[in-house]
Amino acid sequence: MIKSNSESGTSLRHVVKILNAEVLTGEEPLDQTVQHVECTDLMSQVLAFIKSGNLLLTGLTNIQVVNTADISGLIGVVFVRGRSPSKEVIAKAKEVGLPLFLTSYSMYEAAGHLYLNGLPGSTE
Amino acid sequence: MTLADVVQRLELKVLSGSELLEREVTGGYTGDLLSDVMANADTGQVWITLQAHINIVAVGVLRELTGIILIKDRTPDEATLTKAKQENVPILQSDRPAFEISGLLFNLLNE
Amino acid sequence: MHYPRHEFPIKEMDFVRAGEASLQVKKILREMKAENDLVRRATIACYEAEINAVVYGRDGVMSLEVDDEGIYIYVEDKGDGIPDIEQAMMEGFSTATEEIREMGFGAGMGLPNIMKNADEFTISSAVGEGTRLKIIFRSGWTTEEA
Numbered sequence: 001m002i003k004s005n006s007e008s009g010t011s012l013r014h015v016v017k018i019l020n021a022e023v024l025t026g027e028e029p030l031d032q033t034v035q036h037v038e039c040t041d042l043m044s045q046v047l048a049f050i051k052s053g054n055l056l057l058t059g060l061t062n063i064q065v066v067n068t069a070d071i072s073g074l075i076g077v078v079f080v081r082g083r084s085p086s087k088e089v090i091a092k093a094k095e096v097g098l099p100l101f102l103t104s105y106s107m108y109e110a111a112g113h114l115y116l117n118g119l120p121g122s123t124e
Numbered sequence: 125m126t127l128a129d130v131v132q133r134l135e136l137k138v139l140s141g142s143e144l145l146e147r148e149v150t151g152g153y154t155g156d157l158l159s160d161v162m163a164n165a166d167t168g169q170v171w172i173t174l175q176a177h178i179n180i181v182a183v184g185v186l187r188e189l190t191g192i193i194l195i196k197d198r199t200p201d202e203a204t205l206t207k208a209k210q211e212n213v214p215i216l217q218s219d220r221p222a223f224e225i226s227g228l229l230f231n232l233l234n235e
Numbered sequence: 236m237h238y239p240r241h242e243f244p245i246k247e248m249d250f251v252r253a254g255e256a257s258l259q260v261k262k263i264l265r266e267m268k269a270e271n272d273l274v275r276r277a278t279i280a281c282y283e284a285e286i287n288a289v290v291y292g293r294d295g296v297m298s299l300e301v302d303d304e305g306i307y308i309y310v311e312d313k314g315d316g317i318p319d320i321e322q323a324m325m326e327g328f329s330t331a332t333e334e335i336r337e338m339g340f341g342a343g344m345g346l347p348n349i350m351k352n353a354d355e356f357t358i359s360s361a362v363g364e365g366t367r368l369k370i371i372f373r374s375g376w377t378t379e380e381a
Contacts, residue, residue, distance in 0.1 A: 036223075037223045038221065038222075038223060039154055039221070039222040039223045039226060040156055040174060040222060041155055041156035041157045041160065041339055042156045042174060042339050042340075042342055043338075043339035043340055044339070044340055044341070044342040044343075044344040044345065044348070045156075045174060045342065045344070047279050047282065047283060047344070047348055048344045048347075048348045048351070052275065057223070058339075059155050059157060059160050060157070060338075060339045062250065062338060062339070063250075063251060063254070064250065064253060064254060064286075064338065064339060064340070065339070067253075067254035067257070067258065067282065068282070068339075070258070071254075071257065071258075071261065071275070071278045071279055071282050072275070072279065073271075073275055081164065088251075096258075106153065106154070106164070107153075107154040107155055107222075107226070108151070108152040108153050108154040108172065108226045108229075108230065109230065111154060111222070111223050111226035111227050111230065112152075112226055112227055112229075112230025112231065112234070113230075114223075114227070115223065115224070115226070115227020115228070115230065115231065116227070116230070116231060121220070121221050121223040121224040121227070122221055122223070157336075157337055157339075158336075158337075159337055
């Protein structure tokens with residue numbers, strides 16, 4: 001059931017497919033490999049523990065999510081439960097080159113599908 | 125699947141409610157914002173969170189959650205555990221992060 | 236070599252603009268060709284300090300100074316000040332309101348995280364007068380022109 005992605009890793013494009021997600025920041029080359037997946041609504045947690053190259057799943061949609069992700073060097077942010085951020089937030093993400101995704105899955109379901117597809121969590 | 129099965133399969137520590145593990149688990153909900161969980165979690169779900177402060181017990185009661193899994197070894201204080209026991213809210217604990225616990229539980233419930 | 240000093244205002248409870256000062260610092264450090272890890276550490280520390288100033292500080296100002304030895308960031312605010320700094324430095328200690336927590340902050344991790352990322356960190360505060368942070372980065376700092 002669990003596929004190994006250890007050789008090539010999983011790209012953002014593949015994540016989009018797994019989560020049936022919408023790419024909010026427009027057409028991007030989504031070839032980057034996701035290092036780890038993190039689930040949290042606490043930006044303090046992201047700033048203190050999450051390594052660059054990780055993908056964040058969150059239910060928060062304010063502009064500080066984009067600032068936090070940018071500053072922490074995250075590879076992208078997936079907003080869960082179909083809650084889309086405002087136009088200003090999307091514009092800010094485009095400005096800093098941070099891909100944003102929207103999925104209708106809850107954080108739990110999104111994590112479940114990514115985990116089943118072999119994406120790694122943080123090893124810390 | 126019962127909470128006891130989940131405890132065993134996910135290797136969780138039981139911090140409160142060890143007598144309540146026959147409860148049925150219908151699903152999971154992952155999140156760290158109390159307002160979000162209050163608004164969107166469903167009866168019978170297990171809540172996976174980093175939040176360990178006393179208000180989680182009230183959310184557990186009001187949303188009729190089967191239990192709460194604290195991730196990354198988050199440990200509630202005595203007052204929270206006392207309240208959880210009074211209110212019959214099982215509190216479980218894991219050293220794993222939210223992504224993994226969510227993934228494992230999702231996997232388990234969809235086997 | 237002379238380096239200019241930069242100052243950025245921080246507005247009380249302005250959650251839309253919060254982070255702008257830190258992103259400016261990031262931009263300046265990038266332009267100075269600071270290495271990625273250093274930029275990340277410095278920007279995370281700035282951002283934590285900026286969020287604190289927005290939440291607790293009334294108005295404040297962040298300033299950036301650079302010389303051949305390092306990067307110096309000062310964050311001063313006009314807030315109520317911190318009665319017990321030792322307590323405030325403890326991970327998990329927070330006086331944040333529910334509103335702040337719902338924004339994803341106020342988990343009591345900001346000051347410890349600044350300490351973790353900085354090479355040197357001093358905090359001084361007086362009740363009723365405000366709080367002043369001095370955050371210094373030296374490791375990884377090399378100037379191109381040197």
